[in-house]
Amino acid sequence: KNEVEQSPQNLTAQEGEFITINCSYSVGISALHWLQQHPGGGIVSLFMLSSGKKKHGRLIATINIQEKHSSLHITASHPRDSAVYICAARPFSGGGADGLTFGKGTHLIIQP
Amino acid sequence: GAGVSQSPSNKVTEKGKDVELRCDPISGHTALYWYRQSLGQGLEFLIYFQGNSAPDKSGLPSDRFSAERTGGSVSTLTIQRTQQEDSAVYLCASSLRPGSGRSNEQFFGPGTRLTVL
Numbered sequence: 001k002n003e004v005e006q007s008p009q010n011l012t013a014q015e016g017e018f019i020t021i022n023c024s025y026s027v028g029i030s031a032l033h034w035l036q037q038h039p040g041g042g043i044v045s046l047f048m049l050s051s052g053k054k055k056h057g058r059l060i061a062t063i064n065i066q067e068k069h070s071s072l073h074i075t076a077s078h079p080r081d082s083a084v085y086i087c088a089a090r091p092f093s094g095g096g097a098d099g100l101t102f103g104k105g106t107h108l109i110i111q112p
Numbered sequence: 113g114a115g116v117s118q119s120p121s122n123k124v125t126e127k128g129k130d131v132e133l134r135c136d137p138i139s140g141h142t143a144l145y146w147y148r149q150s151l152g153q154g155l156e157f158l159i160y161f162q163g164n165s166a167p168d169k170s171g172l173p174s175d176r177f178s179a180e181r182t183g184g185s186v187s188t189l190t191i192q193r194t195q196q197e198d199s200a201v202y203l204c205a206s207s208l209r210p211g212s213g214r215s216n217e218q219f220f221g222p223g224t225r226l227t228v229l
Contacts, residue, residue, distance in 0.1 A: 031216060043203065043220040086155065090216065099145055099157030099171060100218070 002027045004089050006103035014111055019074040021106045023087030026068065033088040033100060034061050034072050043086070046072070077110045084108070114138075116221035118204050124227045125194055133189040133224045137206030144187050145207075145218060148177060150200040158202075161187060162209075194228045201225050 003026040013019055017033040023032070034047040041075040049070070054061050058077075060088050074081055084107050088100040117136045129137050138193045146158040157171040168179050172178070176194075181187040191198055205218040 005122075033218070035220075042222040045219065048217045058209060088155070099160050099168060100147070100155075101157065102155035104154045 001027065002089050002092070002101045004087055004101050004103040006087050006106050008106060009104065010107045010109075012109045012111065013077060015078060017077050017110075019077050019081070019108065021072045021085050023070045023088075023103055024068055025070075025087075025089045025103065028065075028068075029084065029089045030092045031090040032063055032068075032070050033090065035086040035088060037084045037086060037105070039083075046085075048109075069076075074108075077086070079110045079112050082109050116204055116206050116219055118224050119131075120220040120224060121222065122225045122227075124229065126229050127196060128193055130192045131194055131226065133202050133226070135162070135187045135189070135204030135206075135221060137185065137204070138219055140208065141206035141219075142184060142209045143207045143218075144181060144189070144217075145205040147203040147205065148187050148200045149203060149223070152196075153200075155203070158189070158192075169178065191226075194226075196228050199226055199228045221225075 005024050007022050031048050031050045036044045036046050049061055049063050058071040058075045084105040086105045087103040090100055116138055119134045142163055144161040147155050148158055149155045159166055159172055159179050160168040163184045164181050176192045179189045201223040203223045204221040207216050207218045
């Protein structure tokens, strides 16, 4: 069974700071998702990646398959980035187990 | 539709009653997933459909939980004889198809908040 660990669980930072959220997993995966959930809101998929690095605006996600580790970075953070960020690992398909395994989430608060 | 939709958005029921939760995936998406987000438990996988069949039911917490999908589209998650511990947000997601690559990206619905009194 895949274990997905995120750190930190809670993070409070000042507007403009560079933010890093880490995710590690225990078994091989086919892809890793970074999700964002605002209070009372639904879940939005930010990234799905299986190797290397992806960038969308101020968000950057990296993954190291050998080390079973991924990071989500936010540059020039803003209060509207305040949300819960969730890492989710997707197993290799074909075995029937295609559901995601989720980390517990990182609760990020960006103060003005 | 433009995205995954779920209904109802909120459901309050009494312990022991049965409930049905509905998910409408994005048109053309063959893969459909049900997840549950309980307070303090995080998100957990319940069941996955490829077309109308469910190759992975490993996450269903008990035999009170069942799900079906008809016509390769709408899915219904049924919880029989609800218990207070079933209170959670039930999320549905769909993807174009399973497998690796961009086609597997999952798009989430807004969820159904179930409260069992």
